[in-house]
Amino acid sequence: MANLKLTKIRKSYGAVNVLHGIDLDIRSGEFVVFVGPSGCGKSTLLRVIAGLEDITAGTLEIDGRVVNDATPKERGIAMVFQSYALYPHMTVYDNMAFGLKLEKNNSKAEIDKRVREAAKILQIEPYLDRLPKALSGGQRQRVAIGRAITRDPKVFLFDEPLSNLDAALRVQTRIEIARLHEKMHGTTMIYVTHDQVEAMTLADRIVVLNKGNVEQVGSPMDLYNRPDNLFVARFLGSPSMNILPARLDAAPEGVAVTPEGGARLSLALPYRGAAGGNGYLGVRPEDLVPVQPGQPELFRGQVTLTESLGEVTLVYLDTGRGAEPVVAKLPGEVRLERGSTMGLAARPEALHVFDADGRAVRGARAEAVAA
Ligand SMILES: Nc1ncnc2c1ncn2[C@@H]1O[C@H](COP(=O)(O)OP(=O)(O)O)[C@@H](O)[C@H]1O
Ligand SMILES: [Mg+2]
Structure with a gap:
């Protein structure tokens, strides 16, 4: 359980201003999708929330506590990237257990329990002994998601997790991610995509970003039926x-x-x-x-x-x-x-x-x- 509050978040790389003052409240357990064209600042915003990038100005609060200077781990955040980044020489089991083994205080039994629970949620139990190369792209991405689940995060961040999959797998994995959110109710999820169909189907609320600014925030149907401006009107819907x-x-x-x-x-x-x-x-x-x-x-x-x-x-x-x-x-x-x-x-x-x-x-x- 975690709610997030972003207040006037700015991010610059030297003279390049990427985020121009983002205000956003995310409720505990919500599935929020950041959507917008390539280069609009989605990944940057996600990485700022994760603690992988420092915040140039503004505040980020998690459950009422300012976490601007907290590490990703202290924030209770896990992130799944577009590329699965699995260790090729380790089995699925070891890939999922790796982070837990690095932490002290985790007994072998506790690690085993968490890996098997995550494997069950994602239906990858039959593959635990396999190496990543013996899995399809969709299965690999599920292992990457499983690895994040074992860490029992309060906030789950996804950065375009489906973009390396072919069309059919993308649809299937999208449905699995929706189910995952149901199973892990209570876990706040923030999902980045440039794909308006993913945004429409997954989100409780969509945040439309454009050039480092929020254009509109609302439920998928609200944005679809009542776009605030031409950008949102053109962005959602196909043909537009x-x-x-x-x-x-x-x-x-x-x-x-x-x-x-x-x-x-x-x-x-x-x-x-x-x-x-x-x-x-x-x-x-x-x-x-x-x-x-x-x-x-x-x-x-x-x-x-x-x-x-x-x-x-x-x-x-x-x-x-x-x-x-x-x-x-x-x-x-x-x-x-x-x-x-x-x-x-x-x-x-x-x-x-x-x-x-x-x-x-x-x-x-x-x-x-x-x-
Ligand atoms: N490390 C960096 N240094 C300088 N500019 C960056 C850096 N990372 C991202 N940017 C710039 O910030 C903008 C937003 O990038 P990004 O957040 O990756 O967009 P998106 O994920 O929406 O495609 C882009 O113009 C990109 O070139
Ligand atoms: Mg990106």
Whole structure:
């Protein structure tokens, strides 16, 4: 059990500022995922929490105690890296027992108990006598996780632990990590990935990082449904949200949005830019449907490409704006000729409006109405 409190954490390497003041509260037993593009500072933040890097400024507290100067061991933290870093000449058992043997005070029986418990949790009991080279990549990564479990940490840190595995193993090991968190309830886990699917599926809460800053913190569905800004809107979801430049004007209902190449819509959202201005309209591919008679049309355009994925068909529409095509995720049975024209609509509640700075214009979405 451990909760963590990060207050204005900064990290610089010489003149290079990598983390710009991170504030974050992590509750005991929570599974938190740090997600963001490569180079945004995820690993640095994890290593700062682990105690592998010193903190340039700010404080890190674990259970109310400032641990800025504590060693990783004193912090009760174990970390699993992308590369498994197992000792090749040692059996799985010895790899898992190695750290425990180095510590004084651990009896042989105690070490044995802890190794076997961890092996059981990870279902690697049959492999305890094998050398790492006789294991698959996924099994090796489980041994690396097992080694961390034997240390009975209060906080578990993972840095992209699945990125060296092939696609099928990645999914399987991801599910195992989710189970591990259930089995070890009480253990706080922080998991770093650049993969939004891992973030969505594993996290109690996601922290979206961008260039050393936190963009948004929230539950996966909260971030998905209510992104605070364009960065988060684009980062989660595949294919990503369609974002179109739009004209925003104050309207009696709230705001009138006119996307480039699209119709004017009135939405009941609080809009403070009274004189009007530029902004963006966002709509996810799965929220678009072929327009029905009597329904307001959002876009009309020419089909430039369709991709049949079986369960869904992705339709790319050129709306004549000369910009990126609009992507719609339609049912798998939909067949459309390239070059044909179609109109798309969306429920008003599914529309996202952003101001010129990319910040969400938001209010009571459920009350949004189309003009
Ligand atoms: N030891 C270091 N010295 C200088 N710059 C570093 C060092 N470690 C990381 N950085 C820089 O910090 C930034 C964030 O790196 P990192 O935390 O590894 O990103 P991520 O894990 O999100 O891909 C990068 O621009 C990287 O070049
Ligand atoms: Mg990294």
